[in-house]
Amino acid sequence: xxxxxxxxxxxxxxxxxxxxxxxxxxxxxxxxxxxxxxxxxxxxxxxxxxxxxxxxxxxxxxxxxxxxxxxxxxxxxxxxxxxxxxxxxxxxxxxxxxxxxxxxxxxxxxxxxxxxxxxxxxxxxxxxxxxxxxxxxxxxxxxxxxxxxxxxxxxxxxxxxxxxxxxxxxxxxxxxxxxxxxxxxxxxxxxxxxxxxxxxxxxxxxxxxxxxxxxxxxxxxxxxxxxxxxxxxxxxxxxxxxxxxxxxxxxxxxxxxxxxxxxxxxxxxxxxxxxxxxxxxxxxxxxxxxxxxxxxxxxxxxxxxxxxxxxxxxxxxxxxxxxxxxxxxxxxxxxxxxxxxxxxxxxxxxxxxxxxxxxxxxxxxxxxxxxxxxxxxxxxxxxxxxxxxxxxxxxxxxxxxxxxxxxxxxxxxxxxxxxxxxxxxxxxxxxxxxxxxxxxxxxxxxxxxxxxxxxxxxxxxxxxxxxxxxxxxxxxxxxxxxxxxxxxxxxxxxxxxxxxxxxxxxxxxxxxxxxxxxxxxxxxxxxxxxxxxxxxxxxxxxxxxxxxxxxxxxxxxxxxxxxxxxxxxxx
Ligand code: 6R9
Numbered sequence: 001x002x003x004x005x006x007x008x009x010x011x012x013x014x015x016x017x018x019x020x021x022x023x024x025x026x027x028x029x030x031x032x033x034x035x036x037x038x039x040x041x042x043x044x045x046x047x048x049x050x051x052x053x054x055x056x057x058x059x060x061x062x063x064x065x066x067x068x069x070x071x072x073x074x075x076x077x078x079x080x081x082x083x084x085x086x087x088x089x090x091x092x093x094x095x096x097x098x099x100x101x102x103x104x105x106x107x108x109x110x111x112x113x114x115x116x117x118x119x120x121x122x123x124x125x126x127x128x129x130x131x132x133x134x135x136x137x138x139x140x141x142x143x144x145x146x147x148x149x150x151x152x153x154x155x156x157x158x159x160x161x162x163x164x165x166x167x168x169x170x171x172x173x174x175x176x177x178x179x180x181x182x183x184x185x186x187x188x189x190x191x192x193x194x195x196x197x198x199x200x201x202x203x204x205x206x207x208x209x210x211x212x213x214x215x216x217x218x219x220x221x222x223x224x225x226x227x228x229x230x231x232x233x234x235x236x237x238x239x240x241x242x243x244x245x246x247x248x249x250x251x252x253x254x255x256x257x258x259x260x261x262x263x264x265x266x267x268x269x270x271x272x273x274x275x276x277x278x279x280x281x282x283x284x285x286x287x288x289x290x291x292x293x294x295x296x297x298x299x300x301x302x303x304x305x306x307x308x309x310x311x312x313x314x315x316x317x318x319x320x321x322x323x324x325x326x327x328x329x330x331x332x333x334x335x336x337x338x339x340x341x342x343x344x345x346x347x348x349x350x351x352x353x354x355x356x357x358x359x360x361x362x363x364x365x366x367x368x369x370x371x372x373x374x375x376x377x378x379x380x381x382x383x384x385x386x387x388x389x390x391x392x393x394x395x396x397x398x399x400x401x402x403x404x405x406x407x408x409x410x411x412x413x414x415x416x417x418x419x420x421x422x423x424x425x426x427x428x429x430x431x432x433x434x435x436x437x438x439x440x441x442x443x444x445x446x447x448x449x450x451x452x453x454x455x456x457x458x459x460x461x462x463x464x465x466x467x468x469x470x471x472x473x474x475x476x477x478x479x480x481x482x483x484x485x486x487x488x489x490x491x492x493x494x495x496x497x498x499x500x501x502x503x504x505x506x507x508x509x510x511x512x513x514x515x516x517x518x519x520x521x522x523x524x525x526x527x528x529x530x531x532x533x534x535x536x537x538x539x540x541x542x543x544x545x546x547x548x549x550x551x552x553x554x555x556x557x558x559x560x561x562x563x564x565x566x567x568x569x570x571x
Contacts (some may be wrong), residue, residue: 006341006351006374007385011327013371015240018384025384027413029487030232041202044209044228045120047235048270050200053081059274065249065295066110068280073110074287077273080113083191085198087118088133090190091149094170095393098123098201101147102210105129105138105156108255108280111174111187115151118258120209123201125225126210133527135159136272136474140220141213145420151187154179163534205229211420212259214359215458215467223420224359230263231271233363237383238268241355241367242299243328251277251291252301258464259359260332260428263414264301285313289321291563295324303333303460307340307352314461318347328370330355333450333463347433354379356451358437359465360429362414366449378448379441386412390443395431403452407434407443457551459488461496466530474526475500478518480508483541485549486532501554503536503541510537 015021029347035051036042052058053076064075075083077345096102103117104126106112119126127145129138139161142150146167152160154177173179174187203209209228213221238244242264250269254260277295288310292300310317329344329352336354336432344352353368356379366388368380382388387409389397398404410433419426439453459466468486475484482503488496502518504510515535523531542550556563 004375006345006376008369008371008373009351011370012245013369014245015244015369015384016371017371018369018381019379021193021384026231028384030236030413034231041200042089042205042228043123043200043203044231044267045117045365046200047060047083047231048267049080049117050079052077052270052273057506060138061273062275063270064110064113065275065277066108066280067277067295068107068109071109071280075110075113075177079362080117080198083110083114084117084121085196086191086194087115087120088198088200089118089194090172090185090187090560091118091122091124092198093190093194094149096122096124096149098203099208100149101122101127101145102148102151103127103129103142104147104256105131105133105150106159106174107131107153107430108278109174113188113266113278114191115172115174121198121200122406123203123207125208125211127213127223128256128262129213130255130527131156132529133159133257134523135161135524136520136525137221137470137530139164140470141223144213144220145211145223160272193217203228206417208417210262212262212359214259215465215470216456218469219425219467220424220473221467221470224259224416225416225418225420226362226414227395231267231442233385234263234267235271235414236385237364237367238264238272240383241353241364241369242268242272242298242301242330243335244269244272244274246273248274248298249277249296249301249325250301251279251295251297253283253288253303253306254301254333259362260301262304263363285310285317289318289323292323293321293324298325299328299330300326301330301332303463304331304336305334305494307331307344307565310336310347311340311343312493315343315347323348326350329353330368332364334460335377336379341374341376354447356380356439359410360416361435361437362416363412365412366406375444375448378444378450380447380449381447382408388443388449389434390434390441391431391434395434395436400443400445403440403442405455406437406439406449406451408437409433410435413498444474457487459486459496459498461488461491461498461529463496464529466498468549470526471498471522471530471532472549473502474522475502475518475532477525478521480504480514481518483549485541485551485554487551487555487558489555497533498530499536499558501532501536501538501541503538 031037063077151172172185210226211223251267355366356366390404391407471486472484485501488497492499542553
């Protein structure tokens with residue numbers, strides 16, 4: 001077999017003729033898949049859950065299979081409808097209205113999904129926060145969004161700031177607690193008292209539904225704002241790319257604190273009405289295989305970092321499990337190494353389909369379809385209805401096989417509609433009618449796109465986006481640290497690891513204990529995944545004359561590369 005090109009396999013794929021579909025496709029054609037095309041009543045929560053609960057054929061179908069080390073439960077579409085109605089009633093009782101921001105800071109659990117859809121049903125905007133965040137990360141996001149309600153657990157409550165959050169009116173606690181203050185709402189008690197009937201707040205397709213905070217190279221994390229209209233593309237990609245069919249058992253490994261965990265951990269599968277496996281707790285290669293086997297998973301959406309761990313765990317491991325149900329595997333978040341694709345062909349006897357998109361894009365844009373040839377190392381081709389290209393710094397298209405900035409013609413349905421409270425940041429994404437991604441890539445003559453790297457300083461560690469500024473800001477809060485510069489350093493398993501360069505304040509001596517203390521300071525103050533794995537003390541941090549940290553220079557030093565243009569370097 002030609003390893004450069006892996007042919008599509010025979011199969012009953014939802015999208016059979018990609019080329020033909022691309023030529024004749026219009027997004028308007030997708031609208032017939034939604035009840036609002038007939039009723040005029042719009043809410044993504046209705047399309048995702050209630051529509052299947054209203055249908056006698058799917059009402060009692062298992063929507064959610066939840067498994068965590070200490071808990072195994074299921075929910076039917078009808079049960080999810082009722083529980084989310086109850087939660088919407090709880091929010092209503094406490095005065096939550098359309099457009100309000102309600103944040104979730106809790107591990108994956110059946111209660112998370114009830115709360116999530118309750119928020120959408122009342123027309124409010126959901127803000128899921130990654131459960132590993134520490135106080136500073138939680139504070140930044142709640143402050144910026146001016147969230148009025150937070151749903152969390154007693155275990156995570158100590159990481160919720162008690163001050164500086166004037167807008168935060170109520171905290172819903174999911175789990176046993178003895179909080180007496182009227183600021184706290186007990187989830188269990190309120191849910192028991194709440195009706196399971198609720199009149200959904202019908203919204204406009206352009207009304208907000210979701211805020212995902214994500215890191216850029218400068219400034220604090222920014223709130224990427226998505227609207228209900230996103231459902232059009234989420235449905236389309238769940239159909240074409242995830243290739244979901246009625247009796248599929250689907251599993252997405254991503255946490256809903258990240259966009260993959262909402263777009264394709266929640267909306268994609270349930271818009272298509274399939275059974276969705278949600279796995280809580282920590283992962284090991286063994287527990288991944290067990291989850292696939294025990295739930296008879298048919299379609300699996302995961303990340304290179306997970307796949308690379310499975311590769312390292314050895315080729316014999318998958319033989320111990322019955323993975324015969326698995327028919328379709330996809331990957332997102334980082335470059336998918338060709339070696340991993342080769343491993344997949346051997347160990348799973350399946351092709352692994354890379355997909356490219358971003359928090360800002362809301363849904364998949366460049367993908368490998370089951371009905372198309374795969375070129376290992378390439379992210380694939382744009383989905384029907386999407387135009388992608390490579391542009392130079394001025395936003396002009398450049399020819400095939402030349403590296404530049406990956407750009408998408410504006411107007412795809414799932415595009416973010418704003419950066420919360422930051423219109424100028426939003427504007428900065430667009431040049432000449434193109435959304436400019438900040439990823440460097442090239443396109444070959446056949447229209448396959450090949451990822452090369454980030455053009456800014458954003459770090460991608462184990463598939464999670466980390467902004468160096470956020471880590472630097474935390475580092476310099478430590479009394480010993482004067483200045484800090486943070487970079488991503490290539491790592492075979494994690495893609496990149498975080499490396500921090502610091503200078504010390506007077507009176508502090510470098511020691512392994514001090515460095516470990518500083519590391520722990522970031523880990524417990526910000527989040528574990530943002531804590532530098534490597535910390536190096538320097539006499540000075542290189543900066544431009546205007547005071548910007550020259551991370552590129554730090555990286556060149558670290559990797560022993562030529563330092564390029566240093567004309568803006570401060571004396
Ligand atoms: C969905 C998601 C976005 C950034 C993106 C790029 C990287 C995503 C990729 C990929 C290579 C792929 N990325 N998919 N790099 N190949 N298939 O991951 O969103 O967390 O916002 O990250 O991730 O650099 O710009 P997000």
